[in-house]
Amino acid sequence: xxxxxxxxxxxxxxxxxxxxKPIQLPAIYRGLPMVNADSSLTLARRCAELCPQNAIxxxxxxxxxxxxxxxxxxxxxxxxxxxxxxxxxxxxELAAVRREDLITSGSLPELAQxxxxxxxxxxxxxxxxxxxxAGGCNACEADINVLGTPFFFLSRFGIDFVASPxxxxxxxxxxxxxxxxxSALMDTYQAVPAPKVVIAxxxxxxxxxxxxxxxxxxxxxxxxxxxxxxxxxxxPHPLTTLHALLAYFKQVQS
Amino acid sequence: MLKINNGERIDRSxxxxxxxxxxxxxxxxxxxxxxxxxxxxxxxxDKQMVLLAVLRNSDLFILETxxxxxxxxxxxxxxPQFNLFEREVAEQxxxxxAGHPWLKMxxxxxxxxxxxxxxxxxxxxxxxxxYPYFQVQGESVHEVAVGPVHAGIIEPxxxxxxxxxxxxxxxxxxxxxxxxxxxxxxxxxxxxxxxTIAEGIAGDTSIGHNLSCCxxxxxxxxxxxxxxxxxxxxxxxxxxxxxxHIGDLGALSGDVAFNPPAAYFGRIxxxxxxxxLALSGNRFGKGLIRPGGTAFAMGQEARQVIAxxxxxxxxxxxxxxxxxxxxxTVLARFERTGTVTREHAQALGLVGVCGxxxxxxxxxxxxxxxxxxxxxxTISNKVxxxxxxxxxxxxxxxxxxxxxxxxxxxxREEEPCQPVPVEGTDYALAPSSCVVTLNEGWRGEISHCLxxxxxxxxxxxxxxxxxxxxxPGLAMALRNQEISDFPLCNKSFNLSxxxxxx
Ligand code: SF4
Ligand code: SF4
Numbered sequence: 001x002x003x004x005x006x007x008x009x010x011x012x013x014x015x016x017x018x019x020x021k022p023i024q025l026p027a028i029y030r031g032l033p034m035v036n037a038d039s040s041l042t043l044a045r046r047c048a049e050l051c052p053q054n055a056i057x058x059x060x061x062x063x064x065x066x067x068x069x070x071x072x073x074x075x076x077x078x079x080x081x082x083x084x085x086x087x088x089x090x091x092x093e094l095a096a097v098r099r100e101d102l103i104t105s106g107s108l109p110e111l112a113q114x115x116x117x118x119x120x121x122x123x124x125x126x127x128x129x130x131x132x133x134a135g136g137c138n139a140c141e142a143d144i145n146v147l148g149t150p151f152f153f154l155s156r157f158g159i160d161f162v163a164s165p166x167x168x169x170x171x172x173x174x175x176x177x178x179x180x181x182x183s184a185l186m187d188t189y190q191a192v193p194a195p196k197v198v199i200a201x202x203x204x205x206x207x208x209x210x211x212x213x214x215x216x217x218x219x220x221x222x223x224x225x226x227x228x229x230x231x232x233x234x235x236p237h238p239l240t241t242l243h244a245l246l247a248y249f250k251q252v253q254s
Numbered sequence: 255m256l257k258i259n260n261g262e263r264i265d266r267s268x269x270x271x272x273x274x275x276x277x278x279x280x281x282x283x284x285x286x287x288x289x290x291x292x293x294x295x296x297x298x299x300d301k302q303m304v305l306l307a308v309l310r311n312s313d314l315f316i317l318e319t320x321x322x323x324x325x326x327x328x329x330x331x332x333x334p335q336f337n338l339f340e341r342e343v344a345e346q347x348x349x350x351x352a353g354h355p356w357l358k359m360x361x362x363x364x365x366x367x368x369x370x371x372x373x374x375x376x377x378x379x380x381x382x383x384x385y386p387y388f389q390v391q392g393e394s395v396h397e398v399a400v401g402p403v404h405a406g407i408i409e410p411x412x413x414x415x416x417x418x419x420x421x422x423x424x425x426x427x428x429x430x431x432x433x434x435x436x437x438x439x440x441x442x443x444x445x446x447x448x449x450t451i452a453e454g455i456a457g458d459t460s461i462g463h464n465l466s467c468c469x470x471x472x473x474x475x476x477x478x479x480x481x482x483x484x485x486x487x488x489x490x491x492x493x494x495x496x497x498x499h500i501g502d503l504g505a506l507s508g509d510v511a512f513n514p515p516a517a518y519f520g521r522i523x524x525x526x527x528x529x530x531l532a533l534s535g536n537r538f539g540k541g542l543i544r545p546g547g548t549a550f551a552m553g554q555e556a557r558q559v560i561a562x563x564x565x566x567x568x569x570x571x572x573x574x575x576x577x578x579x580x581x582x583t584v585l586a587r588f589e590r591t592g593t594v595t596r597e598h599a600q601a602l603g604l605v606g607v608c609g610x611x612x613x614x615x616x617x618x619x620x621x622x623x624x625x626x627x628x629x630x631x632t633i634s635n636k637v638x639x640x641x642x643x644x645x646x647x648x649x650x651x652x653x654x655x656x657x658x659x660x661x662x663x664x665x666r667e668e669e670p671c672q673p674v675p676v677e678g679t680d681y682a683l684a685p686s687s688c689v690v691t692l693n694e695g696w697r698g699e700i701s702h703c704l705x706x707x708x709x710x711x712x713x714x715x716x717x718x719x720x721x722x723x724x725x726p727g728l729a730m731a732l733r734n735q736e737i738s739d740f741p742l743c744n745k746s747f748n749l750s751x752x753x754x755x756x
Contacts, residue, residue, distance in 0.1 A: 003577045004514055010570060011518050028535040028550070050677055052450040069450060071541040072549070076676040131407040135434045138409055138752050139457025139538045145407050146527075149520035163405035178755075180362055180382045180431045181410055184402045210454040213443070216363060216435035234540065235457070 015153045030070045030088035035105040039085045047074040047085045065102040066206035069234035095231045095244030111247035127159045130168035135178030140202040140235040170197030176204040176211045177218035201231040255315040260622035261691045263473040270317045277319035282332035294339035296347045297714040327351035335603040344372040361433035390416035402431045409751035425732040432755035440715040446679040453540045456753035460538045461494040462695030466702040471545040473689040475681045482671035483547035488626040492656040495696040497526035499649040509742045510587040515578040544674040551670040588643035592731035592743035604727045606698015606720045611644035618694035645746040685710040719753030
């Protein structure tokens with residue numbers, strides 16, 4: 001007992017005050033990319049060439065956040081006197097409700113304003129999600145799990161991950177949907193009572209991620225189920241996911 | 255057999271190609287004399303198939319043989335170390351290990367050769383779940399099926415228990431749900447995608463797998479890695495180990511309903527992920543390691559951040575460990591639960607934490623050191639009785655060892671090295687070559703093996719995650735255990751599904 005109390009005192013209170021107070025991630029963290037509209041086409045093409053995800057639309061000076069792994073390579077090349085293609089900001093608010101909004105040069109619609117009224121009314125006070133892992137690398141799952149640790153403490157917002165799809169209001173899918181998980185995923189979705197939401201978390205679920213082009217995956221969740229919310233990243237930072245859930249379901253403004 | 259070195263390129267023509275009989279005999283003998291398998295896989299060469307084996311005792315060896323449609327099963331004749339490897343060979347290339355006692359598929363995909371399917375499957379149909387399981391018959395015997403979707407945020411897999419009352423007589427673990435065709439992709443994609451995919455083999459081992467990939471590419475391209483970059487890579491691999499081991503101790507504590515350490519370790523694990531973020535911009539270290547070095551220089555500032563954090567966390571970690579390992583209720587649940595004897599561990603060829611907890615004294619960092627490991631002290635484990643407690647204690651010892659190792663590495667006086675430029679990733683791989691890399695990831699021995707043809711094209715990229723050796727260990731740990739101990743045993747192994755499924 002003595003040890004429990006001593007450790008308790010040493011650990012103290014650790015829960016983050018986000019979203020009441022803003023939180024700053026280190027400069028090396030790569031959040032929302034800010035594409036330089038004035039960058040030369042040659043440079044933009046060089047970047048598109050080196051991108052492992054084919055996520056860069058050179059002509060339009062845009063990046064597809066649904067494909068991007070935020071590896072940062074495209075921010076490393078420069079041309080002549082300081083011509084650069086993109087810089088990554090520390091903005092971790094990356095989620096969107098429309099797939100096409102993820103193709104961006106650096107701005108995303110305010111998520112809270114896109115939340116459908118019916119969704120906030122139904123799920124704004126209590127949201128139970130069933131997570132389905134379908135063929136990724138498990139880092140996405142790991143950083144969803146982190147939301148349960150004392151720092152993020154997700155359940156204080158009335159949001160929980162539940163064991164049974166029957167108890168869930170929706171599913172959060174990670175991974176590129178391996179062929180071998182397709183039917184288990186569909187069964188899980190069917191088992192969730194309507195009305196229900198579908199969230200695609202991580203570039204795998206949105207576009208196949210690093211595994212794009214493999215014959216063993218479906219690659220795009222939207223071809224199987226109607227996706228309500230996209231959360232980019234590889235994996236999405238826990239704050240990205242937290243922001244997405246709070247903004248979309250509870251209309252918390254960033 | 256040819257003796258090879260970890261991470262050193264050899265000409266493929268140097269690999270001894272022996273007759274099928276000699277191959278069989280040498281492998282059987284090697285395993286019988288306390289030898290272990292590192293790799294065992296097939297690859298196509300012109301019009302024929304070749305079986306290649308990499309073996310280890312205190313040295314590494316390689317040899318190969320050609321094979322027709324069939325080869326005599328080594329699982330049958332030399333033991334269970336070969337079991338999954340042979341099933342993989344059968345599935346990947348349609349080569350039948352004749353006499354294999356339990357020839358079932360692993361990942362449910364059509365084979366990559368023109369040979370008929372060994373399992374008689376039609377891959378247009380849904381295969382997962384659609385095959386017989388090993389069954390125990392008897393009046394009071396019942397079956398419990400769990401998965402693929404589990405009650406938590408974890409990866410999919412199927413567990414089939416044969417029970418008499420509460421007691422588990424047999425557990426069959428059937429994975430493959432996470433299969434996304436990683437090896438096939440690595441063999442075909444432009445080189446710029448290689449490391450991104452390698453980092454996705456098992457996300458909790460992004461550093462370990464990508465390091466194994468980069469070392470192999472470095473060997474094939476003759477790239478040198480500067481000392482400072484090597485230090486940084488070693489630190490990153492140890493940070494990955496720390497984050498995972500600490501997370502595991504927390505999860506084990508949570509599984510026996512002792513919540514304080516679960517909460518504290520859960521939070522402290524995050525601190526280590528944040529250190530990886532400070533090094534690389536990603537909490538799993540994705541994007542950090544590149545062929546030839548690293549993507550970001552580790553400056554004085556980053557060193558200081560890591561050093562300060564470790565100074566702050568070390569006493570906390572020790573205190574929480576003390577809290578965990580002196581709680582009687584915890585010890586009562588950990589001790590003598592899920593025991594894998596040394597004999598079984600050896601027969602199955604367990605590696606890493608699980609192997610060491612059963613008394614198999616093997617650590618790649620000591621036996622075949624890469625990066626800075628040759629300069630670092632080694633570690634020996636005190637509690638090795640093969641139960642949950644041993645697997646937890648080994649993790650605790652490794653945590654302390656890793657903290658010390660990072661301190662030593664940070665104390666090195668080194669110039670920060672230049673980041674590897676991002677362009678120029680169309681590597682000129684040495685033709686007709688072979689390289690095998692091994693690293694001690696946090697779960698154990700990771701190995702990548704790359705083969706090129708006479709044009710320098712990759713003809714085979716073989717990956718082995720330590721989980722490939724260790725899943726059967728979990729099945730053995732459940733023998734004659736109460737089924738209610740499964741979650742605890744499972745946590746004490748904490749194996750990778752995606753690393754296995756590829
Ligand atoms: S950060 Fe995204 S867009 Fe840039 S190179 Fe990496 S994957 Fe491509
Ligand atoms: S999106 Fe990235 S982190 Fe998530 S599962 Fe896919 S590869 Fe892993």
